[in-house]
Amino acid sequence: MNPQIPTAATTHWRILKFGGSSVARAENWPHIVARVREFSQQGQPVVVVVSALRGVTDRLQAHIDDGAQADNAVLLAELGQRHRRLLEECGLDPSALDETLAALQTFLDGEYDSSSPAKQAQLLAFGERLSSRLSVARLELDGVAAQWLDSRDLLVSFETESRSRRARYLSARCRPQSDPAKAKSLAKKSRVWVMPGFIAANPGGETVLLGRGGSDTSATSLAAVLGAHTVDIFSDVPGLFSADPRHVPGARLLRQVGFREAQELAAMGAKALHPAALIPAHEHGIEIKMHQTDRPDIEGTRITPAAREHGAQVKAIVQRKPITLVSLEDIGMWQQVGFLAAVFEVFRRLDLSVDQVSTSESNVTLTLDPDANVADRPVLEELARELGKLCKVEILSDCATVSLVGLGIRTILHRLGPALEVFEQRRIFQVSQAANDLNLTFVVESRHADRLVQQLHQQVIPGGVGGDSVFGPTWEQLFRNDAGPVATKPWWQTRREELIKLMDGRECAYVYDLPSVRAACERLLSLGAVDRVLYSMKANPHPEILRTAVNAGLGIECVSLNEARRALDSVNGLAAGDMLFTPNFAGRAEYRQAVELGLPLTIDNLYVLEHWGSDLAGQSVFLRLDPGSGLGHHKLVRTAGSHAKFGIPLSELDRALTLCRAHDIRIRGLHAHTGSGIMHADNWHRSLETLGEAARRIDSVEIINLGGGLGVPDRADELPLDIAAMDGGLAQLRKQLPSSVRIWIEPGRYVVSPAGVLLARVTQTKGKGDVRYIGLATGMNSLIRPALYGAWHEIVNLSRLDEGGNRVYNVVGPICESGDILGLDRLLPDSREGDIMLIANTGAYGAAMASHYNLRAPAPELTLD
Known part of the structure; x- marks a missing residue:
């Protein structure tokens, strides 16, 4: 027999918010049901706020981005398949969402307009509409009677005309007010409600969105409306950490923080909580408890007005990227009355929120808040045009902020001094110390951010031993599960x-397991789209490794004459013509000796052709091109882009062709290598597209060498590189190439690491x-x-x-x-x-x-x- 439904006068509401990763996995639902039942049986009416299934909003956004070329049928098929599969995994009727999917089809076939922010908001809202309907069905399967609650009936945006139409629909703002009558009415009707997050209504009743990550804001705003004292946020992490644990395994769980610090952490880059969610929580004194959905045993982070401030202390090192940095320079701005007013009027007119500002006599540098702005390329181009009327403008879009967050930063600068040595030899665009004394922030090149966070964390955050009222256990301590499922043993x-x-x-x-080398070679040789695999011997030139690779069917790629000689001396039957020599900034004598040995040669610098072209007359060579951007696990292993010393820029290809013709040098192949330790299968697809386009201009090209860089997992819980996906993508792209063109790759790390x-x-x-x-x-x-x-x-x-x-x-x-x-x-x-x-x-x-x-x-x- 169910207990009597309480009223708002006798009890307090409990708001439970579950993220997209939580609701998207069938195995999480027993945990979700248990938490809902736990609170409702305590006599508390509950609202479950849910996000869209993980990845669904991204898919809907991609449909919008595709504009007129978007295929409605494909979108409907993908969303239908995704949700029906989860319904089946949960033991539910696969047709349970047909009504909502039919509404989506009607909308797409009728009123949808990809250029309208209002219609974009309606389309994006379908992710939460689907997940919330699914959630009602799944709760009822376990006997939890739940009703669906339309968030547009409770959350209404407030806007000013100064905000752009796009922002008013896609990044709306709410100012929730307590509504005891509504709370009492809902409590009488049902003990458990399910509400879609992310969605609100404007005063005219139209659908608007609360910005990406807005489901957190939905939960705290709803708590303010219903007078709830607590919001429980469930996700795939147990709370806030002293750094991103994906990059810093020694990051420590923050047990308890106040609103000011939590707001700063979220605003400066902590991903576990959206910063806008803290505004209604702070204003209405609502405590936020963070949990990991599938680990109820972990005591997560509490964000509470009762948090005791522990004096000056850095709590976390966080980063945000990409950040847009705007630099304004003009010697005439010195003592010019009204200059800053004119500058900020441009930002106001374009509805851009400025985050950090630093000034000097002739320069103003500022950053744009990525969470508060819809700053796409057309907006930035308009910004540059308008500001260009006032001064010289430079806009950099690939920056990052690295922030030390905590109380009383100014009072402990002397203690932080040694830690700041990590910025040596790093380009710093801006340094900002927050007016509220809660952060010290550096704007740097995006590629440096991960490493800087790791180094600062080691220097500043107490070591992960024991625990206190601020710092809990480390990520490694929490998630090292010796009793869990055993992965394939190395x-x-x-x-x-x-x-x-x-x-x-x-x-x-050092000990090398040769059967592991053979197994890696076999996987590479199974790639149907690849005609030849070379082993990049600089990874490990041990003679047994070389013999094992060659005997398995791989060729050898080398970068010095000494490497070439080592390979020829170590492997019986290996001929110089079966290798590939790819020197970089080597001396002229080395090129001459390579020609004498009969080593196939790669040229990656116009200097070689301009000054030593006569030495290569009559030869067939590879040209190493720079595709323009690199990837890799660290900046020093990214081998493409203007900051890498390798390769001929695509803009200089015509010059290279002219020099080759002048010296009777035949271009046999094109080569590109973007970096090392790459785990994205489409990296080599992009290289093939770039080199394929260049090859279509050169009749003599027989080979496209996509380089190496195939990554291997560092940690046991990391997924390996999907070489099947890599192979499939290459197979599709090679159909666009002449049938005579062959594809090579030259991995090193993948073979031996x-x-x-x-x-x-x-x-x-x-x-x-x-x-x-x-x-x-x-x-x-x-x-x-x-x-x-x-x-x-x-x-x-x-x-x-x-x-x-x-x-x-x-x-x-x-x-x-x-x-x-x-x-x-x-x-x-x-x-x-x-x-x-x-x-x-x-x-x-x-x-x-x-x-x-x-x-x-x-x-x-x-x-x-």
Whole structure:
């Protein structure tokens, strides 16, 4: 027998908001139902606010972006398939959403106009309309009686004429007021309601949206209307962290923060909560509790007016990107009355919200808030035109902000001084210290942001040991689940005893598993769209690795004559003509010797053709082109774009063709390489499109070499590169090429990285305040990637592989450099002198980049077969 439905006079509403990742997975629904039932059985009426299924809003936005070319039938089919599949996974009737899908079809076939912001808002709202109807059905399946609540009946926007029409429909603002009569009426009708987030109405009753991420705002605005004291936000993370844990595994959960700090964190880039959601919460004293949907055991972040301020302290390091930076320069602005007023009038007229401002006698630099602005290319072009009437204008769209967020930043600047050394040799466009003393923000190039956050976090945030009222456990501590499902074991786990025996009498060693190399070669050779695979031997030139790759069917790509000679000496039957030589800024003699050896040659610089063209007369060569932008896990491994030294710019291709004709040099192939450690399958599709377009201008081209850069997962929970998707995309694109053109690739890391491990004995352990260290017998002299690139490698105590981690350590080597760090904030068991530590994924660019720095010999190399 159900308890009597309470009234607003006797109880308080509870608002539960579930994000798109939560509602999109069938396995999450038992958790969702349990939480709804828990609160309703306590006598509290509940409103469940839901986002669209993850990815649905993006798909609807893509349909809008496609404009007149958008295919309504394809959109309907995709959304229908996605929602019906989830209905089936939840045990529901697949036709349960047919009515809403039919309404979508009617709208698309009738009144939809892709150029109208009002119609765009109506289309985007269908994501939440579908998910909320699905949510009602799923709750009722488990016996929770729920009714659907139209958010447009409770949330009404307020606008001023100064805001653009587009902003008023797509990024509307609400000013919610308490409505006890509405709260009482709803409580009488049902204990559980389900409301679509993101959606509101304007005073005329039209559908408007609260901006991307607006479901959080819907929840707190609704709480203000109904007089709720608490909003519970459920997502795929348990709350706010001291940094983005996807990039900083040592990031610590923030247990409790006040509204001011939470607002600052959200505004400056923390992704777990939308900043606009905090405005009604702050104004109405509503506590926000953050939870992870599938981990009810984790106590998440509380954002509460009762939060005790702990004095001056940095709570988090956050970033936002991309940020648009606008620089205004004119010597005449000095002491010019009204200049800033005229500038800001332009921003007001274009409905652009300015975030940060810094001024000098002849320059004003400011940034645009990406969450508050709809600043597409036409808007920025209009901004440049209007501001150009006042002064010289430069607009940079690929910037990022890196912010230290916390209370009393000004009072602890002296303590932050050493940490700010991480900005050395980084271009800083702007420095801003917030007027409310809650953040210190740097505007930098977007490509530097991730690394700067990692470095600052290590310097500023207390180490992840223990816990207090501010900082909770680290991400690694929370989500290392030794009792969870066991993933496919890496080879070194199954050969643990063999590896330990290999270390008898040794302090350190690289060990390579040759069967793993063969398996990687087999996967590459299975690519149907690729005609030839070369092994980029700079990743690891060990003779056994070279023989294994060639015997498996791969060719060899080299970047120096010494590499070429190593390969020819190591592999019986390998001919110079079967290799590819790709030098960069090498001396003239090296090119001449390559021609004498018969090495196929790649040219990546017009200088070679302009000054040494006679040395290459009659030769067939590859031209390495720069496609214009690079990818990769770190800026120093991105090998395309103006900041990379490689390749001939596309704008200079005509000049290259002229020089080749002048010297009777035949262009046999075109080559491009965008970077290293790339996990996006479409990277090589873009390269093929670019090179294919160039190849259609050159009759002699027989080969398009897409380079390497195929990434491998660093962490066990990361998905591998989808080479099937890569293959499928290349197969489609090669249909546009002449049938005689062949496609090559030249991976290095993909072939050898997972096959190699670095083993090293523990020499010492050390505690220094809250930070604990494990010292190893070798360091950056054997593996420089962490110091050079900030590379992350899994580290385990091989001697204690069966013991769970119970302490957080920094793992370091014996080299006399502060940068001699192999791993930061690693959760490991208590480690002792003599234990053998294993550093995984070190088969590529480990031994190949080793040195004798400090006159310490790097780790020797061993192979297993």
